[in-house]
Amino acid sequence: VTRSGIVTLTSDFGTRDGYVGALKAAVLSRFGQARLVDLAHELEPGDIAAASRALAQAAPRFPPGTVHLAVVDPGVGSERRGLALALGEQLYVGPDNGLFSGVLDGASSVEAHQLANAALFAAPVSPTFHGRDVFGPVAGYLAAGGALVEVGPAVAGDLVRLAARVPTRQAGALEGVVVHVDRFGNLVTNLPESAAARGVSLEVAGQSLALSRSYADAAPGGLVAVVGSTGQIEIAVRGGSALSRLGRGVGLVVILRAPRESA
Amino acid sequence: VTRSGIVTLTSDFGTRDGYVGALKAAVLSRFGQARLVDLAHELEPGDIAAASRALAQAAPRFPPGTVHLAVVDPGVGSERRGLALALGEQLYVGPDNGLFSGVLDGASSVEAHQLANAALFAAPVSPTFHGRDVFGPVAGYLAAGGALVEVGPAVAGDLVRLAARVPTRQAGALEGVVVHVDRFGNLVTNLPESAAARGVSLEVAGQSLALSRSYADAAPGGLVAVVGSTGQIEIAVRGGSALSRLGRGVGLVVILRAPRESA
């Protein structure tokens, strides 16, 4: 793939330390013309699932040949591998810890290489910060047009994947669960858009909701269920936080019931 | 206006989800050479007034032909319009919900168009994320040199504006109010620089303060009133937070008294 010159950055580093800066310097010192684009740095420390989700929401939408550098890496210094991936027309660099589960799910093609070519790394490599010393330099190398095969040997299909939580089917109903709470306090479930037939109802925390088109279909302060922008059903409060309202987040059960047959 | 190629981004998305990334991808997939500049993403969810204020502080100072993409959009999915504006030499894209009140106030010229040309949008348009599917693509289109008239019909002067809170005049005094609390805990009032004549005093929370030139004119830990960088009088604590000290924020009354006549 021809490179776009863009390198996106996703991490749990926050922006109250020098880690994000060191990561960016690592990319730029390898490829001074890289165009850096911050995706998300305020992910919860070590929250691989949230990172996977944020990447899946955004990365595949970038211009072809963009390199996505993702560092949520609680296992740094362990035996976990480093990866460079080509998924469809996007490139990814980061640890093999499940971070890429979301983008792997939607990928039209997968080419995976383990990071092994130490000539591409900074020297010495700190055992506590591979973002700076391994992933950043490799991202810069790839963004500058470097070949994926140069980073290390191809890896077969044994990439680490987060266990998907799929809804379970019951008599006339689908039992889902909240898998993510966003900054607005919206409760994102694993119930897919494809289940959102006309007339379904949702049961959550003892309440029953019809499926609405958008947040604005609720009264101000009202609880509402909609198909969110990632194609998953979510529970929201118009102008407020469903997390605060219901006092429950990830793991909360949400049941989707098919419309009653008309008699 | 010739375009600068710069697209600024202002939102209440935070950076712990994929929303900012999806917004940026939307711009770049329409105009790959856009130079993205983050203004503010940690605005309180739905805080249109704070967004309007942040935009007014920064946007008019950018190089001519910059596109400012602003998405604080609690009414997404309702009938509220989407707008593209040319205000003086700056361009703006976002919802018609008052977000642009601040920049409209200072504009030397106003050209407003309603977003209606669906050929410029992503398809399908999610009813919950117009940032990604409507505003982002249109911002990319404009930044690439697209014409404002192409986005939709011109709109007359009925743009949504936030109600301005103006100080009220009383015998020898001006009664203002805190309209914003910044990250430092500074209490920004609606009392304008023009009222800050030599010798005025300010009454706030039972205390009387002279007007100082800068924070540094107070003793460490001392309460101080200054003309802030946006031309509004603010109450601050040197090396501390006036919000914490006074325990009050937006809505707190601040009275400006003219200097006593010398007898």
Place this chain on the structure above:
Amino acid sequence: VTRSGIVTLTSDFGTRDGYVGALKAAVLSRFGQARLVDLAHELEPGDIAAASRALAQAAPRFPPGTVHLAVVDPGVGSERRGLALALGEQLYVGPDNGLFSGVLDGASSVEAHQLANAALFAAPVSPTFHGRDVFGPVAGYLAAGGALVEVGPAVAGDLVRLAARVPTRQAGALEGVVVHVDRFGNLVTNLPESAAARGVSLEVAGQSLALSRSYADAAPGGLVAVVGSTGQIEIAVRGGSALSRLGRGVGLVVILRAPRESA
């Protein structure tokens, strides 16, 4: 030094106000082709030591000729000077308040100038926001290739430096202290890598720890001491926060003991 065209930004402004945007506009309105790179904006208000540390972690690693604009400036409006520095191949602009202590420590060469050439500033200069009106414009000027000597007179070696906290040597031991807590709750000490000989042990909060290679060498949830990526010994919890675990942060004593002689 030839300029890289990159301007990095470090501040305590957060991103819930318009300050960061105004700072960026100040740079770009002076040098429209500047490539802006955010380092850290969520530094604690007025925390000069954390800012100095973040800069030292990241700035020297950027391509030569990069301009680092740093604004943590609690003394704005006082007599404190503004500075432009060339340290090795990097350039810096900001207040003379200790912010540059960290990068000065590691500099191969130092050229310092006081900001005095008002023709380079915005007019008028707000006494409360020199980032926007002084430092930002000067950073843009330098990034565009402007000469350091043009900003004002050279300054001798009397730059403000934060007092360094060095470990104290005791019989067979080195008494250090936690000097920084990062976003992960890792406790960074002033004990240098050079003291990390094989077999040393660390005493902290009544516990004794061997020095490990990486976080991953501890059991999940276990306390661990490692040499961190900045070359200082740090106390961490694998998959957790040492700050939460120990309930103590900056100032906590950490004693490094030499290995026992084998009998």
